[in-house]
Amino acid sequence: MLQAEAPSNDRKNRAVDGLFTQFGAPAFLPQQTADGTPTFYVDRTQLLDILRHLRPQFVVLLDLFAIDERLRQHKPEGALDFTVVYHLLNIADRAEIRLKTAVTIDDPVVPSAVAIWPNANWYEREAWDMYGVEFSGHPNLRRILLPPTWVGHALRKDHPARATEMEPFSINEEQQAQEQEALLFRPEEWGMERSNGDTEFMFLNLGPNHPSVHGVFRIALQLDGEVVVDAVPDIGYHHRGAEKMGERQSWHTFIPYTDRIDYLGGVMNNLAYVMAVEQLGGITVPDRARVIRIMLSELFRISSHLVFYGTFAQDVGQMSPVFYMFADRERLLGIIEAVTGGRMHPAWFRIGGVAQDLPAGWETMVREFIDAMPARLDHYQKMVMNNSILKARTVDIGSYSADEALAWGITGASLRATGFDFDLRRDRPYGGYDQFEFEVPLGNKGDSYDRAAVRVEEIRQSLRIVRQCLDNMPEGPYKSEHRLTTPPPKERTLHDIETLIHHFLSVSWGPVIPPGEASFPIEATKGINNYHLISDGGTGSYRTRIRTPSFAALQQIPLISRGLMIPDLIAIIASIDFVMADVDR
Numbered sequence: 001m002l003q004a005e006a007p008s009n010d011r012k013n014r015a016v017d018g019l020f021t022q023f024g025a026p027a028f029l030p031q032q033t034a035d036g037t038p039t040f041y042v043d044r045t046q047l048l049d050i051l052r053h054l055r056p057q058f059v060v061l062l063d064l065f066a067i068d069e070r071l072r073q074h075k076p077e078g079a080l081d082f083t084v085v086y087h088l089l090n091i092a093d094r095a096e097i098r099l100k101t102a103v104t105i106d107d108p109v110v111p112s113a114v115a116i117w118p119n120a121n122w123y124e125r126e127a128w129d130m131y132g133v134e135f136s137g138h139p140n141l142r143r144i145l146l147p148p149t150w151v152g153h154a155l156r157k158d159h160p161a162r163a164t165e166m167e168p169f170s171i172n173e174e175q176q177a178q179e180q181e182a183l184l185f186r187p188e189e190w191g192m193e194r195s196n197g198d199t200e201f202m203f204l205n206l207g208p209n210h211p212s213v214h215g216v217f218r219i220a221l222q223l224d225g226e227v228v229v230d231a232v233p234d235i236g237y238h239h240r241g242a243e244k245m246g247e248r249q250s251w252h253t254f255i256p257y258t259d260r261i262d263y264l265g266g267v268m269n270n271l272a273y274v275m276a277v278e279q280l281g282g283i284t285v286p287d288r289a290r291v292i293r294i295m296l297s298e299l300f301r302i303s304s305h306l307v308f309y310g311t312f313a314q315d316v317g318q319m320s321p322v323f324y325m326f327a328d329r330e331r332l333l334g335i336i337e338a339v340t341g342g343r344m345h346p347a348w349f350r351i352g353g354v355a356q357d358l359p360a361g362w363e364t365m366v367r368e369f370i371d372a373m374p375a376r377l378d379h380y381q382k383m384v385m386n387n388s389i390l391k392a393r394t395v396d397i398g399s400y401s402a403d404e405a406l407a408w409g410i411t412g413a414s415l416r417a418t419g420f421d422f423d424l425r426r427d428r429p430y431g432g433y434d435q436f437e438f439e440v441p442l443g444n445k446g447d448s449y450d451r452a453a454v455r456v457e458e459i460r461q462s463l464r465i466v467r468q469c470l471d472n473m474p475e476g477p478y479k480s481e482h483r484l485t486t487p488p489p490k491e492r493t494l495h496d497i498e499t500l501i502h503h504f505l506s507v508s509w510g511p512v513i514p515p516g517e518a519s520f521p522i523e524a525t526k527g528i529n530n531y532h533l534i535s536d537g538g539t540g541s542y543r544t545r546i547r548t549p550s551f552a553a554l555q556q557i558p559l560i561s562r563g564l565m566i567p568d569l570i571a572i573i574a575s576i577d578f579v580m581a582d583v584d585r
Helices: 009-023 044-054 120-131 173-182 242-246 255-259 267-281 287-315 321-340 362-385 388-394 402-407 448-471 497-508 549-555 557-561 566-576 580-584
Strands: 039-041 060-068 082-090 095-103 109-111 134-136 202-206 218-224 227-234 516-524 527-535 541-547
Touching: 009 044, 009 095, 044 095, 044 109, 060 120, 060 527, 060 541, 082 527, 095 109, 120 134, 120 549, 202 566, 218 566, 227 557, 227 566, 242 255, 242 541, 255 267, 267 287, 267 516, 267 527, 287 321, 287 362, 287 448, 287 566, 321 362, 362 448, 388 448, 388 566, 448 566, 527 549, 549 566, 549 580, 557 566
Parallel strands: 039 095, 109 134
Antiparallel strands: 060 082, 082 095, 202 218, 218 227, 516 527, 527 541
């Protein structure tokens, strides 16, 4: 059986022992979790002191989110009406820690952590937007995903989840006037000044852009002539309540929804979700299913990077490359369709394995593709990355250091472009990645060019991984025999009426997953994607939290674009590699 490396107990306990020494063990109320991550409730009066103490080790605030505990049957000791969760990552020790603080609905106030990790800004705004938890000291606590006129907090358990649970929509003249008033742009609300001394600034809307670009996304620009003084992102246009849907679907039927998060990542979206469910259920996945998952994930990494590669060149002025690269992607999607029956959104991974075994002839299709791609990439290198105009547009544009990237929660290729050598697949392997040989490409400047160059080399490394899957595909079942596997293997559904009933119930209602909490981070196409799932012992998730890399990436735009020109900002946006569904969920 393939085994994934986990952080050693020594590495996990080092931070915990330091906390107990500094603050005393009684300050921490432990909670057992299915993923084994050290998890503690702490009093909000001590929260910032504890976070500051952890900051030198846990350089990444991986996620910050809230939970409505009011309807939870298996509520952990220490929980009140709402819980705010801080998920921290120690890259040096490959370890995580999870801190929680509890508040009541009458006093939902927590001190802001923006001064400790700057990327806490958007996460705290989202927690306020969705749950009404206030963060004292936050520089600009206002809605981020929902419109400013929205009434209520949508992820609270008492907020309707479907339109059929609400009154029919209507709007009178007074409400329409209020909506129009809310659309007015007031620079002061965005943290901008209208003038500075003798300079009167100009303000420009960049977007909202058409969905066929990166998604519906707006940047409010403060300009001194053509120089960018500030660039404030405005998100939420793609928000469709994915986390709310996750709490209304069964464990099994939510899988297709995950495909639509990073809509270029395909089944890789499924992977973090199903592995979190498998942790909760204690499900072991067979070797063949694990290798199939890796192969399909890496094929989708190639597909996503090809889209990035072509549109990156297009955004800085090259028209031809995108047509070549989309042709390669089309061939790849043909292979994915032959294997899974779907193209962009196959929703093919299952709890306990994959939907079905590989079809006859899959080896020939995959081998032909991976044999042909290296020469194609060599051609693209000359066409795009060696092009002097593209280099002039992207080298030394939008640079940031590794420390800045970590402080803002930047992960994946955009972090490695700074020269920071970290990849979850190698450094904290999961799902069998420890059995594969591949290199982790690095940049050195952290600029727009390096962000592209790292992704280009990652295509070659993914081809290398896929070839190893092809040459070493294990025999055996494609799905676990565990009773919570959903749906159960077909051969177990047609023996008698009892097995057919079990199949029907596990698909329509979903398996009953034991109470608990688990997170599972993976190295997705755009960085670390993490699903934090809470089971209350039912057939669906009590809380589904989706940490996406694109959300963190867009926060950094103001930092890396100030003082540049508008065309430079376009190159920066092109180099980030994001999709708005991954941002807004």
